[in-house]
Amino acid sequence: xxxFDRSRMAPKTPVKNEPVDLSKQKGCTPERNPxxxxxxxxxxxxxxxxxxxxxxxxxxxxSPDMRDREKKKELFRPIENSEQSDTPDSLQYVVVDDCTxxxxxxxxxxxxxxxLGLLCQKFLARYPSYPLSTEKxxxxxxxxxxxLGVERRRIYDIVNVLESLHLVSRVAKNQxxxxxxxxxxxxxxxxxxxxxxxxxELMTFFQHKEQDLEYKFGERKxxxxxxxxxxxxxxxxxxxxxxxxxxSRKDKSLRIMSQKFVMLFLVSKTKxxxxxxxxxxxxxxxxDTVDHSKFKTKVRRLYDIANVLTSLGLIKKVHVTxxxxxxxxxxxxxxxxxxxxxxxxxxHSPTSDPLPGVQRGVCAPYQICATGKQRFxxxxxxxxxxxxxxxxxxxxxxxxxxxxERQDAYCSKMINLAAVCRQKIxxxxxxxxxxxxxxxxxxxxxxxxxxNPLPQAVFxxxxxxxxxxxxxNGISSQALxxxxxxxxxxxxxxxTLLPNQPFLCFPSSSLFMLCGGLQENNLxxxxxxxxxxxxxxxxxxxTVPAAACQKRSSPKCASPSAPxxxxxxxxxxxxxxxxDVALSLVVPKKPFESPKAESNPGSGxxxxxxxxxxxxxLASPAAPEAAxxxxxxxxxxxxxxxxxxxxxxDKPSPGKEHISKENANQPFxxxxxxxxxxxxxxxxxxxxxxNQAPGAINLGASQLPSLSVPYVVVPSAALASFPVxxxxxxxxxxxxxxxxSFSAAAAASxxxxxxxxxxxxxxxxxxxxxVTPQASCAPSVEPQQPAHxxxxxxxxxxxxxxxxxxxxxxxxxxxxxxxxxxxPSSAPLTPKxxxxxxxxxxxxxxxxxxxxxxxxxxxxxxxxxxxxxxRRLEISSTSPD
DNA sequence: CGATCCCGCCACATT
DNA sequence: AATGTGGCGGGATCG
Numbered sequence: 001x002x003x004f005d006r007s008r009m010a011p012k013t014p015v016k017n018e019p020v021d022l023s024k025q026k027g028c029t030p031e032r033n034p035x036x037x038x039x040x041x042x043x044x045x046x047x048x049x050x051x052x053x054x055x056x057x058x059x060x061x062x063s064p065d066m067r068d069r070e071k072k073k074e075l076f077r078p079i080e081n082s083e084q085s086d087t088p089d090s091l092q093y094v095v096v097d098d099c100t101x102x103x104x105x106x107x108x109x110x111x112x113x114x115x116l117g118l119l120c121q122k123f124l125a126r127y128p129s130y131p132l133s134t135e136k137x138x139x140x141x142x143x144x145x146x147x148l149g150v151e152r153r154r155i156y157d158i159v160n161v162l163e164s165l166h167l168v169s170r171v172a173k174n175q176x177x178x179x180x181x182x183x184x185x186x187x188x189x190x191x192x193x194x195x196x197x198x199x200x201e202l203m204t205f206f207q208h209k210e211q212d213l214e215y216k217f218g219e220r221k222x223x224x225x226x227x228x229x230x231x232x233x234x235x236x237x238x239x240x241x242x243x244x245x246x247x248s249r250k251d252k253s254l255r256i257m258s259q260k261f262v263m264l265f266l267v268s269k270t271k272x273x274x275x276x277x278x279x280x281x282x283x284x285x286x287x288d289t290v291d292h293s294k295f296k297t298k299v300r301r302l303y304d305i306a307n308v309l310t311s312l313g314l315i316k317k318v319h320v321t322x323x324x325x326x327x328x329x330x331x332x333x334x335x336x337x338x339x340x341x342x343x344x345x346x347x348h349s350p351t352s353d354p355l356p357g358v359q360r361g362v363c364a365p366y367q368i369c370a371t372g373k374q375r376f377x378x379x380x381x382x383x384x385x386x387x388x389x390x391x392x393x394x395x396x397x398x399x400x401x402x403x404x405e406r407q408d409a410y411c412s413k414m415i416n417l418a419a420v421c422r423q424k425i426x427x428x429x430x431x432x433x434x435x436x437x438x439x440x441x442x443x444x445x446x447x448x449x450x451x452n453p454l455p456q457a458v459f460x461x462x463x464x465x466x467x468x469x470x471x472x473n474g475i476s477s478q479a480l481x482x483x484x485x486x487x488x489x490x491x492x493x494x495x496t497l498l499p500n501q502p503f504l505c506f507p508s509s510s511l512f513m514l515c516g517g518l519q520e521n522n523l524x525x526x527x528x529x530x531x532x533x534x535x536x537x538x539x540x541x542x543t544v545p546a547a548a549c550q551k552r553s554s555p556k557c558a559s560p561s562a563p564x565x566x567x568x569x570x571x572x573x574x575x576x577x578x579x580d581v582a583l584s585l586v587v588p589k590k591p592f593e594s595p596k597a598e599s600n601p602g603s604g605x606x607x608x609x610x611x612x613x614x615x616x617x618l619a620s621p622a623a624p625e626a627a628x629x630x631x632x633x634x635x636x637x638x639x640x641x642x643x644x645x646x647x648x649x650d651k652p653s654p655g656k657e658h659i660s661k662e663n664a665n666q667p668f669x670x671x672x673x674x675x676x677x678x679x680x681x682x683x684x685x686x687x688x689x690x691n692q693a694p695g696a697i698n699l700g701a702s703q704l705p706s707l708s709v710p711y712v713v714v715p716s717a718a719l720a721s722f723p724v725x726x727x728x729x730x731x732x733x734x735x736x737x738x739x740x741s742f743s744a745a746a747a748a749s750x751x752x753x754x755x756x757x758x759x760x761x762x763x764x765x766x767x768x769x770x771v772t773p774q775a776s777c778a779p780s781v782e783p784q785q786p787a788h789x790x791x792x793x794x795x796x797x798x799x800x801x802x803x804x805x806x807x808x809x810x811x812x813x814x815x816x817x818x819x820x821x822x823x824p825s826s827a828p829l830t831p832k833x834x835x836x837x838x839x840x841x842x843x844x845x846x847x848x849x850x851x852x853x854x855x856x857x858x859x860x861x862x863x864x865x866x867x868x869x870x871r872r873l874e875i876s877s878t879s880p881d
Numbered sequence: 882c883g884a885t886c887c888c889g890c891c892a893c894a895t896t
Numbered sequence: 897a898a899t900g901t902g903g904c905g906g907g908a909t910c911g
Contacts, residue, residue: 111887111908114886115885151889153901156902173899173901174900297903297905299885300885300886304886304887
C-alpha cells in the first residue's frame, strides 16, 4: 500500500513532502529502499487505494483513534514490508490515481501522523536495535530525511537525542553511525551516576518537596537550578564507539537536555518526572531571569525529547496528580539499574559511617571526551551557567576551536556560576567520574575583594590536599601528568613547603572567593513519601542551589532537619556511590547576604539548608574521605582501587580527624579563591582549599559525601607571578615570587572525570606548596597565621588517587598553601603526615561563611568577618596536631 | 483553553 | 559563500 503512495505521490507532486523526497532520494536511497514509500503517510489519502481502504476509512470515521492507529501501522509497516513494495507498485500506481479522489479524508494527515515520536519510530525501525558489531551502519541524514519524508531539521531532533544516549554518533557531516542499544545500559548507568551527583538531591527535593512548594518560577527558578551543571556527561560515550571523534561537538542544548532529562529519571525514585520540574531543573539559568517564556521553550524541547524517548521505549507519558492538579509527566520504563551501581566495590560506607564515603568531590567541570582523545570538553559546570543565549550558541561544538572562546565566556560567566565539583570515587576506574560542576559566584566586587582585605592577599598556604579536579580524561592527560607527577612527588617528597607557607598573593582583580560545599550524591533516596518528607524537604532544599535559596528565603529550608539528612546521606552514600561531592564555589558577593544566600551555593546560602546539607556531608565521613582521597591522589601509584579502599579506611583515620576537627565536618564552606584568569578559562587555575566545600552547592548536595575541595583558581597570569606552584612536587619554588612572595600553593586538585574511561580518579595535584622561600610574602598576609602549615597531601589520598587518575587529573591548580587561621599553629605538620589536609586549608570567605552553621565549625577560624572581602584563610590543617 | 508540538526561520558553525 | 546544524518560538492542533 505504502508503496503506492509513493508512486502516486510522485505524480501528484503537489505535496510538499513528496517533492522533496523525490529530489533527495534520487541521490540516496532509492535503491536501497526503493520502497521508501513510507513517507506517504503524510499525504492525504493514504488508504484509499488499498483494498481495505474503504474499510479503514469507515473505521476512522468512527473513531479518530482508530484512524490514527491505523495510520501508524501503516507507517511502520512500510518499512517492514518495504521489500514487497516494488511489485505492487505498478498496480498500486494506477489505483492511486484513482484514489486521489479519496482525498477528502486523508488530507490532513493530522498532526499526529507527523509527530516526532512517530517519525522517530519510523527512524528506529530502519535500524536494528542490536546491530552486529561487524556491521557498521551509517546513517545519512539526507537519505533518511527523504525516506521518511521529512525535513532534515526533524531528523536532527531525533538524532540529537539518540546521540545523547549514544545510540548513534556523528561521524561526519551529514553522517551518523548507528550503534544500536548495545551500549545503552552503560550509557544509562553513566548518566545515572552523573545524575545522582548533579540532581540527586534536587530530584528528591522536587519530587517531594517541591511539589509542595510551588514554585513559581519567577522566583525560584533559580533555585532549582543548580546551576550549572554540567553537562557533560556525555561525551564520553562509549569508548568503543570510537565514533568519539565526532563527539566533541557542541553541546547542544538538545543533547544535553536529553541527557539531563534522562538523568532525572534515573535519579528519581519514582521514576516519574513531571515536565515542569524537569524544565525547571534544566533551565540553567541561574538567573532569575528565568522567565516564563524560557520555561515554555524548555518545555517544548522536553516534549521533543520525550517523544523520542517514548519511541525508544524508555519512558511513557503519565500524569501525576498533585495537590495542585494534574500535571503532565513521564515515567521511566526503560532499564533500571540503579541498584547495582550503588554498590561498589568500595563498600565504603557501611563501616565508614563515621566517615562515610567520602569522596572527594571534585569537580571537574570538564569532561573528557570519551575518546581517547583528550580534549577537554567543555566544562560542564561552567558551561552550564552561562549559557544563556548567545553564549550558548556559540558554544562550540568542536573540540577545537571554540573552546577558548567559550572559556573566556565562561570566565565571565563563571563568575556567576557556581561550579560544583564532585568526584565520585569508584572503584572502577572505568567509570569516569563525573564531576560535578562547580559553581562560582561572583562576588560583588570581587575582584578585589579578596585582595583588598588582605593586603595583597597573601595566603599562607597550606596545602592541603588536594583537591583534585576531575578532568576529563583525555584531556588532561598531559597536564595531568604533570601535575601528577608533581603531586606524586609531593607525596613522597616532601612537601616542602609546609612549614612555611608562603602566602599567595593574588592579584586582586582576579580573585574571587569561592565557597564550596560538598555534596553527596545522593542517590535517590528512597522515597520520600514517608514521613521523611519533611526531612526530605529539608534536604531538598538544601540541595537547592544556593541561589535559589537565596532568593527564596525559604523558610522552609530552614526547617530541614539536619539529622535526618545526615542519616540519609550516609545511607545514600553507601548505597550509591558514595561519595561524590560536589563543590561549589561561590563567590560571595556580599557577606551579608551571605548568610543566606550568598554564597549561594555554597555555604552560605542556604544557610540553613545548605548548612544542613553540609553538615550532613560533613557529618558523614565523606569529607574526610575526600580528603583522603585527595591526598592520595598524588600520585599514583596507588591504584585507584586502592585509593578507594584506602579511602575508606583512611578516612577515618587521618582524614577525618582533620576534618572533623575542623569544620570540616560541618559546614564547610570552605571557601575558595578563585582567580579569574584574565584570559580565558584556559588560564584558570584553581586552588582548592582543603576542605570540602560546603555542600552547598547547589543542588542539593545534600549528602553527598564527597568532599569538596576548595580550590582556587588562579589565572595563569597570576600564576606567573606567583611562584606558585604547583604541586609540591614540583615545586616551583622556584620562582621567587615576584611579588611577594607567595607561593602559591594551592593545590587543588581537580578531578576530571574521565569520560569514559574511567575512572575517575581524582587526581590531585600537589599541593604543596611551593614555597616560597620568602617569607616575605607570607607575612603580609595574615598575621595570624603563621604560616606554618604546609600541607601536603595526605599520603593516603595520594595514593589512592594517584594512580588512577593521573591522567585525568588536571592540574591546573597549583598548589597553594593556605593558612588556616584557626589553627595555624598547629600547622606544622609533617608534610606527609599531614595528609589530611584537606579540609585544612581553605579560604574562608566571610560571606560564605556567614552561615552560622557552617561556620560554627569553623568558628575557629573565626569569623571571617564579614567583609566579604576579606577572607581569611584558614587552614584547617590538620591540625591540631 | 491549556497541553502538545509541528514547522521552519534564521543564527551560528563548518566546509 | 554555501551548506550543515540546530535554537527557538509562533501558532496550529489536540484533548
